[in-house]
Amino acid sequence: MARPATSTGAWLTLLVAAAGQFLSVVSTTVVSVALPTMGEHLDASATDLQWIVDSYVLVLASLLMTGGVLGDRLGRKGVFMVGIAIFATGSLMTGLAPTIEMVLIGRVIQAIGPALLVPGSLNIVRAAFDDPARRAFALGLWSTSSGLAMAVGPIVGGVIVDGWGWRWVFLINVPLSLLLIAIAARYVPRLAKLTNKARFDLSGAVLTIVGVGALAFAIIEGQNHGWGSPLILGMFALSLVTLTIFVLVERRLADPLIDVRLYLLPRFAAANIAGLVVFFAFTGSIVYFSAYFQQVQGLDALHAGINVAALGIAFAVASTVSGHLVGRIGAKWPLLIGLVVCAAGTLGLLRLDTTTPGSLIWWNFAIFGFGIGLSMSPMAAIAMAAVDASHAGMASAILNSVRQVGQLLGVAVLGALVYANIPGRSGGGARLNPRDQESFVSGLHAAMWTSAVALLIGAVLSALLFRVEAKRERTVTPVA
Incomplete structure (x- = not known):
């Protein structure tokens, strides 16, 4: 199989793959800040706004497994570039949409793109680095791209919404995607197909x-x-x-779409459990804390983004640190510690009320984000190390699909808790009345408890699976 040397070509390949991952993640975080404004301009209910997030995550989660297999069969570079092009097309349609219904159609098309490019981005990084330590570090940098998207997404989204309007949150993806396609065409090598099997499941x-x-x-x-x-x-x-x-x-x-035997590998299962609970806690939190600062405290989109930016900045820092740790001590302890730290940061956010300023709780967001970032690189490293090269696209697709399901559940389940006692589920994006503000905060506390419990359960289950792996690692044959 052709693969780039671990030199300038490999690092440029990593840059392109990380940029593709960045675009797919930032499309969720940047939109979270724009939702209240979109609700007012499009006369959309809170359920409509929830579907703006969930339609994207739903399609992405549903198609990721298919996208990973297509990359293995048709060529990872080509499928990666097609994914970027589809993402740009959906972004253009969403940005120009005159109604909420057309916005949702555009978001569905937009999500097809990351379903193709996300599995390929992780798989391209895996193929670019032969040395395990360099590969772990590269995976950490790849994960950092998600952290940067989380960090700058709310702030950039606030600047765009306040300065140019919500439509440019989507339209800006078009020139960025075209630039990325041009760079990928020039610098990413055409990697060999991982399978020549003709049958598609x-x-x-x-x-x-x-x-x-x-x-x-x-x-x-x-x-x-x-x-x-x-x-x-x-x-x-x-x-x-x-x-x-x-x-x-x-x-x-x-020749299945997904080899379910992968879940018999305890470490692979642990990585997926961790991915599920981390993204469950993160996505719901970023969406509803952005809503908290706007609908409860009455801040504009920019200042709401600034108040939650500590989460993403800490995520980006921890992702880089985690990549180094995985290369030095392995993935187990960074993953488990990250889950516990994330739960601790979540519980710290329980002290906010309707008037708590962001300056008093920014460090709780930072702890939360640091825990997420610490666990990201281990997830990817464990999942990709558990299988051989022929299953790399499949393993990447499974992990990313589980993460997207976590996002989907986070927005839906935590949203049900946040708006449980608000008549009409808050309709639109305007600031809530005082009574509903109290109900929102009460629901947000319930959502944080739920997130913390999920994270701690995930840590316990992962630890148990690592223990099972330790007992049977001499007898388990990797899936081939």
Whole structure:
């Protein structure tokens, strides 16, 4: 398999891959600050605003596994560049959309792009570095791109919304994507296909999309229709049945979309559990703390972004530190410590009320973000080290898909808690009345408790899986 040397070419490849990851992540964080303004201009309800975030995450989570396999089969560089082009197209449609319905259509198209480029970006980094220590450091830098997106997303989003309007939050992606395509075409080597198998698991792709989509719809709309309503119960049942059939079908195929045997590898399972709970806590927090500063404290988009920026800055710093640690001491302890630190930062945010200034709780955001960043590089390193090269795209797709499901659940579940006692789920983006402000903060506290518990459970389960791995590592044969 052709791969670039670990030199200038490898670092340029890393830069391009990290930039693609940056664009996909910043599209979530930058939008979180713009939501209240979008709600006012488009006359959108809070449920509509939630779907602006969730439609993107839903499509991304549903298609990531397919995108990873396509990269392995068709060529990682080509699929990566096509993903960027689709992302630019969806961004253009969203930025020009006249109605909330057209915004949602644009966001769906926009999300198809990262479903193709995200698995490829991580896989390209893996292929670019042969040395394990350099690869761990490179994965840390790749993770840092997500941290930078989280750090600058709310601030840049605030500047754009206040200075040029919410549409430019999306339109700015177009020239950036075109620039990235040009750089990728020039500097990223055309890596060999990882498989020459011709058969594509269409049934697996369809079952994944239906199963994840039904689950997401049930969680997002459960608050509106009632958790016991026939529609919501039917969607939960459809998801359970579809995903069960998916597992049964995949186990019997010689060339499946997802090799479910990967989850028999304890360390791989631990990385996915950690990814699920971390992104559950993070995404819900960034979205609803941005809403807190605007809808409860009445700040503009820029100042709301500044108040949550400490989370992303700490994330970026910790991601770099984590890459070094993984290269020196391994991935286990940075991952577990990161989960616990993240939970501690989450619990610290329980002390805010309707008037708490950001200057008093910025360090709690920083602790939270540092814990997230500390755990990111270990997740990627563990997942990619658990499999051989022929399964690299699949492993990357699974990990990123699980992360996106975590985002989806975070926005939906934590949003249901935040707006549980607010009539009409706050409709639009205007500042809440005093009574609803108190209800919002109470719901936000419930969401933080939920996040902290999820993080601690994830840490315990991961630790147990590492222990299982330690007992059987001499007898377990890696999936080939």
